[in-house]
Amino acid sequence: MTTRRRHHDNPLFVDLDAPDESYDDRPRRPSxxxxxxxxxxxxxxxxxxxxxxxxxxxxxxxxxxxxxxxxxxxxxxxxxxxxxxxxxxxxxxxxxDPEPLQAAIDAFDGVSAVENARLHRLERLRNDIMENERVLESVLSEHPGADIQYLRQLRRNALKERELNKPPKAFRTLFQILKELEAGNGAVPPDEDEAAGTDTADQS
Structure with a gap:
C-alpha cells in the first residue's frame, strides 16, 4: 500500500497559517x-x-x-x-508639534524674501534713473499719473548732492516716491517747505 504524501512535506506547499518568521511587525526605533x-x-x-x-x-x-x-x-x-x-x-x-511652528516661520521668511526683492528692485531702478534720465520715461509709461517734472527735479538735486558731497535728501526722497508709485499712491510734489529745501540743493 502506497503512503499518501502529506502536503506539508511538499517543498512547494505554503502553509498560510504558519507564522512568518521573516516578518516582524514590531515598530522599529529610529537609528x-x-x-x-x-x-x-x-x-x-x-x-x-x-x-x-x-x-x-x-x-x-x-x-x-x-x-x-x-x-x-x-x-x-x-x-x-x-x-x-x-x-x-x-x-x-x-x-x-513642530509643523505649525515651521509653517509660520516659513511664511514669515517668504514675506521677507518678497519684500527684500522688491526693495532691491526699486534700488536698482533708482540707480538707473541716476545714470540715465531717460529711464524716467519707462517709469511714466508704467505709472501715467506720476509727476515726471518732480521726478526729474529730484534726480537733478540728487546729482547735485552727490557732486557737493551733501546729505542725500533728494536721493532718499526719490526712493520713497518710487515706492509710493509702486503702491499706487502716485508721485506727489512736496509741500512748500519741502519744495524750498529741495530747490536749495538745486541752487547750490
Missing amino acids: RTKRKEAVEALQALGVRLVELPTDRLAKVDMPDSLRDAVREAQRISDFEGRRRQLQYIGRLMRDV
Missing part, C-alpha cells in the same frame, strides 16, 4: 543618527523662534510654557545663560 538629526532640527527651530521680532512671535500659536521660554531667551544677553535657555527650549520642543 541614533535619525534621533540626533530630529533633536537638532527641533533645537534649530527653537533658535528661529527666539530670533523672531516681538510682533511676529505674538502671531505664532504655541504653548504658554514655550512662549515664556522663548521670551526669556530673548532677554538673556549672557552667552552661557542663553545657550542653556536654548537647550531648555529644545527640550520643550519635543512635546510640541
Whole structure:
C-alpha cells in the first residue's frame, strides 16, 4: 500500500497559517543618527523662534510654557545663560508639534524674501534713473499719473548732492516716491517747505 504524501512535506506547499518568521511587525526605533538629526532640527527651530521680532512671535500659536521660554531667551544677553535657555527650549520642543511652528516661520521668511526683492528692485531702478534720465520715461509709461517734472527735479538735486558731497535728501526722497508709485499712491510734489529745501540743493 502506497503512503499518501502529506502536503506539508511538499517543498512547494505554503502553509498560510504558519507564522512568518521573516516578518516582524514590531515598530522599529529610529537609528541614533535619525534621533540626533530630529533633536537638532527641533533645537534649530527653537533658535528661529527666539530670533523672531516681538510682533511676529505674538502671531505664532504655541504653548504658554514655550512662549515664556522663548521670551526669556530673548532677554538673556549672557552667552552661557542663553545657550542653556536654548537647550531648555529644545527640550520643550519635543512635546510640541513642530509643523505649525515651521509653517509660520516659513511664511514669515517668504514675506521677507518678497519684500527684500522688491526693495532691491526699486534700488536698482533708482540707480538707473541716476545714470540715465531717460529711464524716467519707462517709469511714466508704467505709472501715467506720476509727476515726471518732480521726478526729474529730484534726480537733478540728487546729482547735485552727490557732486557737493551733501546729505542725500533728494536721493532718499526719490526712493520713497518710487515706492509710493509702486503702491499706487502716485508721485506727489512736496509741500512748500519741502519744495524750498529741495530747490536749495538745486541752487547750490
